[in-house]
Amino acid sequence: MEHTIEVNKTFAKDVVNALNQTPKQLPSMYFYNAEGDRLFQKIMALDEYYLTRAEMEIVKSHRAEILKSFLGGDANFRLVELGAGDGTKTKVLLEHFVNEGTDFVYSPIDISQSVLNQLEEGVLKAVPNLKIDCIQGDYFKALSELNSNHLQKEVLLFLGSTIGNFGLEAGKNFLKELSNNLSSGDMLFIGFDLMKDPRVVLAAYDDREGVTRDFNLNLLKRINDELDADFDVDKFQHYPTYNPITGETKSYLVSREAQQVHFKAIDYTLELKQWEAIHTEVSQKYSFQMIEEFAQYAGFKIVRHFTDSKELFVDSLWEK
Ligand code: AVJ
Numbered sequence: 001m002e003h004t005i006e007v008n009k010t011f012a013k014d015v016v017n018a019l020n021q022t023p024k025q026l027p028s029m030y031f032y033n034a035e036g037d038r039l040f041q042k043i044m045a046l047d048e049y050y051l052t053r054a055e056m057e058i059v060k061s062h063r064a065e066i067l068k069s070f071l072g073g074d075a076n077f078r079l080v081e082l083g084a085g086d087g088t089k090t091k092v093l094l095e096h097f098v099n100e101g102t103d104f105v106y107s108p109i110d111i112s113q114s115v116l117n118q119l120e121e122g123v124l125k126a127v128p129n130l131k132i133d134c135i136q137g138d139y140f141k142a143l144s145e146l147n148s149n150h151l152q153k154e155v156l157l158f159l160g161s162t163i164g165n166f167g168l169e170a171g172k173n174f175l176k177e178l179s180n181n182l183s184s185g186d187m188l189f190i191g192f193d194l195m196k197d198p199r200v201v202l203a204a205y206d207d208r209e210g211v212t213r214d215f216n217l218n219l220l221k222r223i224n225d226e227l228d229a230d231f232d233v234d235k236f237q238h239y240p241t242y243n244p245i246t247g248e249t250k251s252y253l254v255s256r257e258a259q260q261v262h263f264k265a266i267d268y269t270l271e272l273k274q275w276e277a278i279h280t281e282v283s284q285k286y287s288f289q290m291i292e293e294f295a296q297y298a299g300f301k302i303v304r305h306f307t308d309s310k311e312l313f314v315d316s317l318w319e320k
Helices: 007-021 034-044 050-071 090-098 115-124 138-147 160-181 198-204 211-227 288-298
Strands: 076-082 103-110 155-160 187-193 235-241 249-255 259-263 268-273 276-284 302-305 313-319
Touching: 007 211, 034 211, 050 076, 050 090, 050 187, 050 198, 050 302, 050 313, 076 090, 076 138, 090 115, 103 115, 103 138, 138 155, 138 160, 138 235, 155 160, 160 187, 160 276, 160 288, 211 235, 211 249, 211 276, 288 302, 288 313
Parallel strands: 076 103, 076 155, 155 187
Antiparallel strands: 187 313, 235 249, 249 276, 259 268, 302 313
């Protein structure tokens, strides 16, 4: 009997929509299936991938100052996290805050309840006395609900330079929308990967072991699995670029030959010319000036920049 797969319609629509753009694209949010999560964990441990270690150094070395700045003159706050991942960096802060007897609730927001369950279990193992209140849902819906019955100060955490995946224009607009869902006095603690030696940036997305290549190619494998497509990943080359003027780091999958790919589950055919590129990800790098412009555009004042000792990365604290 023929085996049919159940198609996630949003996934199918987003993928086809992106491939129908000129130039062709794929949405980077779809990197993160189970295999993508596994590969991203490996990326974070790579020699070349400096981002995670730099941000870890920031939260470890500045945790006391970070807590003081979060409190400002207030007695308590709600710490709301967008896109917590496995929570490794957040745990450093949570542990310190609890040890200091801080009156706060930790509220991670995620679209996936299973991600939240795993996070809650992991975080409570490390910080048993934590008050945690998970919120399942879309970021903006969750934030507007929090804000409508708002009594305490909210401090938003958005770590890891995840904002970089939006690129410049969409990133600015995302921050403005965040701001629209906050009240005066609320704060945002946000990670930005800084402009630096262009070869250091490029190596982070082109590691010797090829883990980042596999992470990029995994998007095609996911489409094979979920849309019954027939991508042959060997016919694609992982090709990252860095533009030291704009700070854009873009990754592509380049077709080594002219080819057709069939998506059987949705009856779609993709035509690729030889050396045609599919743009799969942007990982924006920032100057301090760009960060200041972002904050101003979105209606925030910069309270303080926290950097690592090599100034590779900054966690910037903003107040609305
Ligand atoms: C999780 C978005 C911060 O852009 O550096 C790592 C994802 N992509 N290597 C990044 C990623 C390729 C990462 N972020």
